[in-house]
Amino acid sequence: MTDFARTRKISIAVMSGLIASAVSGSALAEYPEKLVTIVVPFSAGGPSDKIARDLAEALRKPLGQTVVVENTAGACGSIGTARVARAPNDGYRLLVHHIGLATAPSLYKKPGYKTEDLEFLGLINEAPSTLIGKTALPGNSLADLRKYIAENDSKINLANAGVGSASHLCGLILQNALKSNMTSVPYKGTAPAMTDLMGGQVDLMCEQVTNSSPQIESKKVKVYGVSSTKRLTTPALADVPTLEEAGLKGFDFTVWHGLYAPRGTPPAILDKINAALRTAIKDPSLVKRQEALGITVVADARAEPAGHKKFFEGEVNRWARVIKDAGIQPE
Structure with a gap:
């Protein structure tokens, strides 16, 4: 390779990096320019729907934009999840899903998507x-x-x-x-x-x-x-024992919800959504509504993308064992 060709190749690489950086910076500055949709892969009125609507309300202020919820139910959450996985990776169509996302690999041969098709944005709560x-x-x-x-x-x-x-x-x-x-x-x-x-x-x-x-x-x-390890304080359940203290030693089951975006969403946009999520889950109104239902809002490293992904991978492994031991074959 001649010196001219080598210099030209280096210049192109530098320019590409500068352009990518400029695009990323532009995406951060402009996003969101229109309303953001949170897809719930279950019917309206259910637990995931209620949580998503509380979150949508709390996200409006930190994002500076309207956030709406869209219910796309069917196939135990697979249809709505696949829709987000195939959506444009521009941050305008997000997904709220629960523990079922971690069990899908063990339950379905072809769910219509791969978890690799999603970006992890942070855990929301545990119920x-x-x-x-x-x-x-x-x-x-x-x-x-x-x-x-x-x-x-x-x-x-x-x-x-x-x-x-x-x-x-x-x-x-x-x-x-x-x-x-x-x-x-x-x-x-x-x-x-x-x-x-x-x-x-x-x-x-x-x-x-x-x-x-x-x-x-x-x-x-x-x-x-x-099913939690501690008693709840809500009026309807304050006097109800945990299953563990009632005799089922080691019984611990909570349903968690997380927020996701399509794979390939620009890092600048992912960072902005995560920052908005971390602000939203500290919103006193959201926390109060969740606690009134006996739900705990996540306040640890799992609210960050890396912590969310690590936790998710552990859940995939945990439920793979439970499902195998139950003799359930993937459909």
Whole structure:
């Protein structure tokens, strides 16, 4: 290579770097110029939807732009997730997803996307679940319930919102802890499962506090314990023991939610969204609304992209073992 060619090659590389830097700086200065959409891959009114709407409201001020929520339900979250994974990587279409994103690799052969297609922006919160039952079940304590399960086992119907849902995952851990073989009854969403539980068509369900608290408070279902390691302080659950203290040693299950963007979104835009997210999850109004539901807003390294990704990878490995031990084959 001649000196002229070498010099020309170096000059082109330098110019490319300068242009990339200029584009990145421009993206940071201009983003967002229009409304930002958060896709929730589940139906409106569910736990993920409620959390996303609280977050959208809290993001408006730090982003200086309107943030709206779009529900794209179907295939246990795969349709909405794939839509974001294929979206333009300009920061205007984001995703709020829960623990199901970490279980998908073990549950589905072809979910329609790869987690590598997403950029990690930070964890939002963690929500415990409750073990609830129809009011006709005998007894009111976990000890009473365990005796009933031991006597009836496979005759008992354990409802969930579909394979891979939070209620399904909690149910897997519950059955393992109880050494039980209850009959799993999957529904197409939380609402129909809860309706049948309240109507007595199914016996038990493990459901997020976001959805179960109103039914517990109105005594439409019985509650046997919460899945967190500490008792909750919300009015409906203040007197409810944790499942661990009620006898299921080591029981710990929380449903977390995270924020994501399409792969290849410019670093400057990712940084700006993460900064807005960290501001939003400290918003007193958001924190108050979340705590009123028994939900903990994340306040550690997982609110950063690197911490979020590390935590996520651990969850993928954890649930791969749980799903394998349950004998569930990927669809």
